[in-house]
Amino acid sequence: MSKQVKVAIVGGGPAGLFCAYELLKNNIEVHLYEKTGGVGKKFLVAGNSGLNLTHGEELSSFVKRYGVNEARFKKYIEDFTPMDLVNWAKELGTETFIGSSGRIFPKKMKAADILYQWMKALKDHPNFHLHLKHELEYILDDGDLVFRHEHAQKIVRADYYIFALGGGSWKKTGSDGKWIDYIEKLGVETRKLKAMNCGFEVEWSSHFLEKVDRGFVKNVIVTSRGESARGEIMLTPYGLEGGAIYAISNFVRDEIDEVGEGVISIDLKPDLTFKEVLEKVTKRGKDSLTNRLRKGLGLDKVALALLYEVLDRKKAQVDKEYLAHVIKDCLITARRTRPMDEAISTSGGVCFSSLNEDLSMKINDRYYFIGEMLDFEAPTGGYLLQGCFSTAFQVAKSIKGKLNV
Ligand SMILES: Cc1cc2nc3c(=O)[nH]c(=O)nc-3n(C[C@H](O)[C@H](O)[C@H](O)COP(=O)(O)OP(=O)(O)OC[C@H]3O[C@@H](n4cnc5c(N)ncnc54)[C@H](O)[C@@H]3O)c2cc1C
Incomplete structure (x- = not known):
């Protein structure tokens, strides 16, 4: 890779953070933009009721949890499996265990400790640049991103853009689903966000x-x-x-x-x-x-x-x-x-019909989508986080492939 390639990731939830983690392994310059003053807020909320990272069941039944998207997720989960997620947690110093229900949890570490180690690994990397309090407001016709930062606008241009903006529940964690309008203008089809895993x-x-x-x-x-x-x-x-x-x-x-x-x-x-x-x-x-x-x-x-x-x-x-x-x-x-804001997750979002298999946009493959903002549903049991990690891995793999690194 001759020229330093710049990737802009928008959204500092588990999907965005994990994609950054994977890209940094190959010396790619990663800029992560997060609208709130901190990252991983929903990940921390998930930790309040016991952080269920993934599930220990056979892959053949695991992928069935993604319903109509089973075939697509089969590839993503096979490329980054629950065992890969367990090993990643280990890299960060977190041992896991399988509960009687098959769900996989961290043994001792709390979500906050895992996030701390995760952020430390990212921040220690010279190619990682974190931009907090940067809210993506819209996308210009030429494709540049416009952020609001402390009452001013900032225009960002990169070689690749990865959107990891989350679903539409638990607004106080930052994921408010407001992105639907400007993401649609970019040229992808979306489906209305709806409560899933809800009362x-x-x-x-x-x-x-x-x-x-x-x-x-x-x-x-x-x-x-x-x-x-x-x-x-x-x-x-x-x-x-x-x-x-x-x-x-x-x-x-x-x-x-x-x-x-x-x-x-x-x-x-x-x-x-x-x-x-x-x-x-x-x-x-x-x-x-x-x-x-x-x-x-x-x-x-x-x-x-x-x-x-x-x-x-x-x-x-x-x-x-x-x-x-x-x-x-x-x-x-x-x-x-119950109100969507109380739901554990939301379905709806960016439709796969507008995306290539590697989660890039069909009409412009420099734009990618990962995590809960994708239109998939899965039950609780670790399938949501695994879906976020596996789609993030897929995108990092695609960009590395394009760069030949
Ligand atoms: C109570 C609860 C318990 C849960 N428990 C589990 C569990 O045990 N296991 C499991 O697998 N899943 C669980 N989940 C679901 C899991 O936490 C989510 O699926 C996961 O956090 C989604 O990750 P994400 O990175 O796609 O999005 P998010 O975590 O929602 O992150 C999106 C990020 O994008 C940022 N953002 C949004 N808009 C903008 C913008 N315009 N500009 C810049 N940044 C922006 C947000 O501030 C946020 O930080 C739980 C969820 C809840 C609410």
């Missing part, structure tokens, strides 16, 4: 609200539009949250968008067949309904409150088949998604 609003009865403030029901299977997830759900005064709900949230959300409400089926006893549930509720014939459900099936106060929200109790006293049926298929109607 839902349910119109509970006043009786339910008296009984339950917040509570978990563990080990259930939830289903929406034929797609199921097992895990825990959290009942709140406004509706439903929790890992299992997040995993099917795109299906519930789409049903609400299409027909005005989304039906979630909850199997409260997924390890028992309908026949086994029926036997257990029939056996304790003399017990009250509540005792039959408590002692016979081990349903606690919170699970009972949920069941009673749906159950016709008089009918259930005499019709055990009906009772068993509702236990296996307790139908709750979700009225709305």
